[in-house]
Amino acid sequence: MPKVTDEHRANRRLEILAAARTCVGRQGFHKTTMADVISQSGLSAGAVYGYFKSKDDIVAAIADEVLSSVDELFQGILASEAPLSPAAALRATLDHILEIAARPGGDMTRVAIQAWAEALHNDAIMATASSKYRMLRGHFAAVARRGQADGTIDREADPEQVAQVLFGMIPGFLLQRLLLGDVTPASYSAGLAALLSAPNARS
């Protein structure tokens, strides 16, 4: 029954990732050991090591999991036929990230912030993070080009520069949410929409 076995393996893998998110979110990347993840998962050490050889492997898998679901989100955003606005794309992305963060097994945005710090001193995490973030930012460049076609973004603009700023709003949202606790996708995208509706904004 190879199909059942594959499904079983996939579920086990998700359980281990949820356990890892819980540990990293609670105690940080450095203090989390494979033994913590094993204990949190309730599986045997052999079972866990059968899926992931190291913490770096686990962090890479968490990043993959989150960002492949974000890829799907952008496919949906770009497939819509309505004129695409930057504030609406930001709002949809933030809503999606918070929906993922609320899933059982630990807020992955806490893991993301750990990964940023870890990337500065760990080549494997740096390689994962930079390639994933480049891909995610590429989605915002696609949003910018679509906005230019739809007339919601200046046609003279460099879409890569617009993408830097749109993508760059996300870490600031996550950080304010975890450190200051007073931002929501609604307040943040309202702030952007207010800026974009400025009467005389070009400078």
Add this chain to the structure above:
Amino acid sequence: MPKVTDEHRANRRLEILAAARTCVGRQGFHKTTMADVISQSGLSAGAVYGYFKSKDDIVAAIADEVLSSVDELFQGILASEAPLSPAAALRATLDHILEIAARPGGDMTRVAIQAWAEALHNDAIMATASSKYRMLRGHFAAVARRGQADGTIDREADPEQVAQVLFGMIPGFLLQRLLLGDVTPASYSAGLAALLSAPNARS
């Protein structure tokens, strides 16, 4: 000669902070010990502990140092009589941060990213970071109110929401600079200016 002594103490303190920035930037917050900072500073243990009792104290002092110079920057920005635009305020802030980052003794933006991660598991760092960031964001709220008075920001907008987004662009800049290496204050503020000059941006 109390004046000379004060100046001497202040310089010593700056030397220790520079040594700490170097250590944390190189090896991360967790792997940095007080012994590393002492060794990097070239001072005696007694001398260093005379200024700082712990790593947490040092991180708080680095945050103070950086953010008090940012306070001065905003006083300058808000004192100017020219109409204040959000993109110009962002550009000035980023230029200022990179100027501080280029000072001898280690890039403090690397320390900032370590502090974000550390804040999630360390109450002292959390308290420092959240109060400093709240203050810094307050400067952007002042920029927003000034922009509303000058007609560069929609008068109907909530300045606190605008501040969330403007402040929120900074962590994303720092992260892209360190992880992707391809953003500059010029490219980033050009991206924002392009968004703000959108023909039909309200959504």
